[in-house]
Amino acid sequence: MKMFQTVGRMPIGLTVPAFTILFVVFGIPIILLFFTSVNAPAFSLANYQAFFSHPANVRVLLQTIEISIVATGICVIIGYPTAYLIVAAPKHLRVALVVLVIIPYLTSALARTYAWIVILGDRGLINHMLLDLGLISSPLPLIYNRTAVYIGMVHIMLPMMILPLVSVMMGIDKSLMAAARSMGARPLTAFWRVFFQLSMPGVRSGAVLVFVLCLGFYITPAALGGLPDAMLSTFIASQVSTSFNIARIAASAFVLLAVAVIMLSMFGLDLSHRQGSAGQPARKPWLSRRSPFGALKRWVNELLTPIRAKRWIDQLYRAGGDSHWPKIVGTVFVLLVMFYLLFPGLVVVIMSFSAGTFLEFPPSGLSLQWYRSFFGDPSWRDAAWTSIQIAVAVAILSTIVGTLAAYGLTRTTFPRLRGFLTMLILTPITFPVIVVGIATYLGLVKLGLLGSNTGIVLGHSIGAIGYVVVIVSATLANFDRRLEDAAKSMRAGPFQTFRRVTLPLVRPGIIGGAVFAFLHSFDEVVITSLIGGLSIRTLPLKMWENIRHQIDPTIAAVATLLMLLPVLWLMVLYVTWWRSKLREQPALLNSAI
Amino acid sequence: MTVYIRNPVSLTEVNALEQSAVPAQIEFRKVTKMYGRVAAVKDLSLTVRRGEFLTILGPSGSGKTTALMLLAGFVAPNEGDILIAGNSVAAVPSYRRDQGIVFQSYALFPHLTVRRNLEFPLEMRGMKAAERAARVDRMLERVHLEDFGGRMPSQLSGGQQQRVALARALIADPPFLLLDEPLGALDRNLREQMQVEMKSLHKEFGITTICVTHDQEEALTLSDRIVVMRAGRIEQTDAPEALYDRPATCFVAKFLGEANILENPGFTVESDAAQPFGTVAMIRPERICISLPNAPKRANADQWQSVSGIVDEMIYCGPLRKYHVRVGSTVLIVREHVASEQQTFRLGSEVRIHWLRCDVRFVSL
Numbered sequence: 004m005k006m007f008q009t010v011g012r013m014p015i016g017l018t019v020p021a022f023t024i025l026f027v028v029f030g031i032p033i034i035l036l037f038f039t040s041v042n043a044p045a046f047s048l049a050n051y052q053a054f055f056s057h058p059a060n061v062r063v064l065l066q067t068i069e070i071s072i073v074a075t076g077i078c079v080i081i082g083y084p085t086a087y088l089i090v091a092a093p094k095h096l097r098v099a100l101v102v103l104v105i106i107p108y109l110t111s112a113l114a115r116t117y118a119w120i121v122i123l124g125d126r127g128l129i130n131h132m133l134l135d136l137g138l139i140s141s142p143l144p145l146i147y148n149r150t151a152v153y154i155g156m157v158h159i160m161l162p163m164m165i166l167p168l169v170s171v172m173m174g175i176d177k178s179l180m181a182a183a184r185s186m187g188a189r190p191l192t193a194f195w196r197v198f199f200q201l202s203m204p205g206v207r208s209g210a211v212l213v214f215v216l217c218l219g220f221y222i223t224p225a226a227l228g229g230l231p232d233a234m235l236s237t238f239i240a241s242q243v244s245t246s247f248n249i250a251r252i253a254a255s256a257f258v259l260l261a262v263a264v265i266m267l268s269m270f271g272l273d274l275s276h277r278q279g280s281a282g283q284p285a286r287k288p289w290l291s292r293r294s295p296f297g298a299l300k301r302w303v304n305e306l307l308t309p310i311r312a313k314r315w316i317d318q319l320y321r322a323g324g325d326s327h328w329p330k331i332v333g334t335v336f337v338l339l340v341m342f343y344l345l346f347p348g349l350v351v352v353i354m355s356f357s358a359g360t361f362l363e364f365p366p367s368g369l370s371l372q373w374y375r376s377f378f379g380d381p382s383w384r385d386a387a388w389t390s391i392q393i394a395v396a397v398a399i400l401s402t403i404v405g406t407l408a409a410y411g412l413t414r415t416t417f418p419r420l421r422g423f424l425t426m427l428i429l430t431p432i433t434f435p436v437i438v439v440g441i442a443t444y445l446g447l448v449k450l451g452l453l454g455s456n457t458g459i460v461l462g463h464s465i466g467a468i469g470y471v472v473v474i475v476s477a478t479l480a481n482f483d484r485r486l487e488d489a490a491k492s493m494r495a496g497p498f499q500t501f502r503r504v505t506l507p508l509v510r511p512g513i514i515g516g517a518v519f520a521f522l523h524s525f526d527e528v529v530i531t532s533l534i535g536g537l538s539i540r541t542l543p544l545k546m547w548e549n550i551r552h553q554i555d556p557t558i559a560a561v562a563t564l565l566m567l568l569p570v571l572w573l574m575v576l577y578v579t580w581w582r583s584k585l586r587e588q589p590a591l592l593n594s595a596i
Numbered sequence: 597m598t599v600y601i602r603n604p605v606s607l608t609e610v611n612a613l614e615q616s617a618v619p620a621q622i623e624f625r626k627v628t629k630m631y632g633r634v635a636a637v638k639d640l641s642l643t644v645r646r647g648e649f650l651t652i653l654g655p656s657g658s659g660k661t662t663a664l665m666l667l668a669g670f671v672a673p674n675e676g677d678i679l680i681a682g683n684s685v686a687a688v689p690s691y692r693r694d695q696g697i698v699f700q701s702y703a704l705f706p707h708l709t710v711r712r713n714l715e716f717p718l719e720m721r722g723m724k725a726a727e728r729a730a731r732v733d734r735m736l737e738r739v740h741l742e743d744f745g746g747r748m749p750s751q752l753s754g755g756q757q758q759r760v761a762l763a764r765a766l767i768a769d770p771p772f773l774l775l776d777e778p779l780g781a782l783d784r785n786l787r788e789q790m791q792v793e794m795k796s797l798h799k800e801f802g803i804t805t806i807c808v809t810h811d812q813e814e815a816l817t818l819s820d821r822i823v824v825m826r827a828g829r830i831e832q833t834d835a836p837e838a839l840y841d842r843p844a845t846c847f848v849a850k851f852l853g854e855a856n857i858l859e860n861p862g863f864t865v866e867s868d869a870a871q872p873f874g875t876v877a878m879i880r881p882e883r884i885c886i887s888l889p890n891a892p893k894r895a896n897a898d899q900w901q902s903v904s905g906i907v908d909e910m911i912y913c914g915p916l917r918k919y920h921v922r923v924g925s926t927v928l929i930v931r932e933h934v935a936s937e938q939q940t941f942r943l944g945s946e947v948r949i950h951w952l953r954c955d956v957r958f959v960s961l
Binding site: 315 | 668669670680683684685686687688689690691692693694695696697699700701703705706707716717719720721722723724725764768
């Protein structure tokens, strides 16, 4: 008993509620799932053998990895220059651009996937225009193929790539580039030798994040891809709906998980982004430590020395005509990326006011009929109401539990333990979502909460707690603990100190966490579809069904309403964050990931 | 080639030197730099001679950093021209200039070791690996960091980082060195130590150095010549001692050390020289003596002016005491070195203060 009291008084004790929920809903079930997959206690690899013996399964696995790699690659190629240009932009423009990236990030993935159906569909925007112009006689097959999958996936993942990159790049001291140039490095050399190297942590964590999330992608490939573009999640989901041989499903889930875990441990995911400490070369993951390129790079570098020497002498004190081309190209590039990120949303908003009866763009007339159909249909209304109730409950539960956990974790004096526990608490958002869904399904079955609102709240909360912990920890990391000592010196008790000093200062982080928790729940469709049973229809579930079966513009009206949400939330964040200090923008970005 | 101006020289002497045989290395010709509608630097003309240690001193917003940025090639002037060794560099980007810069925050590359940091400028100049290594070794030895070549900058102390930054700026033998608030980030003791070290490095390398700072002590200790800037213009240029001893304006007098500006003091300020029009009398606190009201008269009493006043405040600062003495409506600061048998004057007591008439200076407002 005494031991429990000591533990309870230690900061780590504050993480107990979070870990209780995590273990009961997700942790223990996933271990059970693993035992099931190896047929414990008999222990055999039969299920895995079965998985790998079907060439179709292996093909889907390889395809999943391939699609994820390609999508991640595209995200890096588009995201890196975009982030660079955002950081290079003047302050006000930079804030505006970051907001424009965050808006699609906060918009429902379903709404965005729907937008691409509208744009790429047989009667969608592009085909309609081309047909009207007489350039084609029959619609081009733009949708239900691999390209459409990439377009949709990159669209959803790009903000995840850009935001961590912007956050890391903002932390790079501008005088370093000036220093490089003053020592004779041409702009491209300075960029490559200094800026690029220092931005690598951002590329690494952004790419790993995107890759792992891509692995678990379910909705976009299923909605935009054709039959041959199935990903492992789609495959697992269909296994769930058809057979429900739990051992087989478990084996597939663990194969997917293994790929994700291998990537995570190889490249290391640093969600805390503590680049503030002068870019210290902290613990590096093994891949960058022994780089085989090092020797090659040095060799190429030596080859370049005579050229450099000659150029140095030739060009010393030569006036340089500053070309305008990079600026023009950069502006056009950013405009294109912003167009890509925001245009689909715009299309959906316009669609929602369509007077036509089917999916058609541009609409032949304007009306509010689809809003009427949304508000008039009790099934839509009920779904929306259910979603709001669940999301509010999730926001409250996970904000309280997550804030306590974040507080406990940052105050823990053992860095190893802190790292390990943080990693554990983030598993529901770093593991492929379908795996989390199946584990949660199993957990809720054991608890007898399957198909209940409580069950869904718990299922959403395990992920939401992760978001809250990330965001609140980022805020607490910037928090000056001497302020607490100051309060204590003025005879404030621990509770008073927390309430009067700590809480007001970390409130922006807590509100941000609550917003993300709400959105996480309000947007969640994969886990919900597994644990909702037949009785509960949340808004995303209803939308998902609608997208798969009928695709009428009611969904455009819903999506438009959902897009108002991030704008609303951004205003909440603006009031709490930007008003307090624009200097804390990196903190916001850190936490946005 | 190295010329050191150690003795105080008057403004006219300096001007004469400017036209002397010592070649000008850097020249600003009526340079103006606008940021929007604000002129950060206005009509700046300045000549820096080879081997000279010149400090640009001024409060923040005086345009001193802009002057440095112009010289480094990070910004281009709107008007006027800058010449380096006879080349017009107004339109030359930074990377085509041969220069060494020590940045305020040192700007050491955090992802490279000390050794690789030092190699960087050599690499950019196309030097071969073997030669680079030899140079780096020599330089590390010179700044007493032989054992630190393999360290990352974050593993060094502030003073060591400063030395690496200085070494990196000097390693490619640039014709001149730019220092941006070089000692600003160091604590007091370390700063004094580094001042000495930098001075000896300057002597050793004989390199033309332009330093930008707002720290008057740094400027006075290190420089051959100081340029005081205010609101984008040069207020005064002179050798440190001359600048301190004979400030031209009230601003310079106050910015460099403490000054008693006697504008309508309520008593006649006697002086050997006639007061030029548009100037006020100024006397440095350490040139004023303080004594009891009934103290015996000094020798050569005719060379002294004395007034009586009341001690308003006494501030003890270690080696010296500062008194605020009220004479009529004027308060004069008196600075006196603390000697063992010396008496202190209590608050409110009447005292006599006196100064040599030749110590009175006239500064324009």
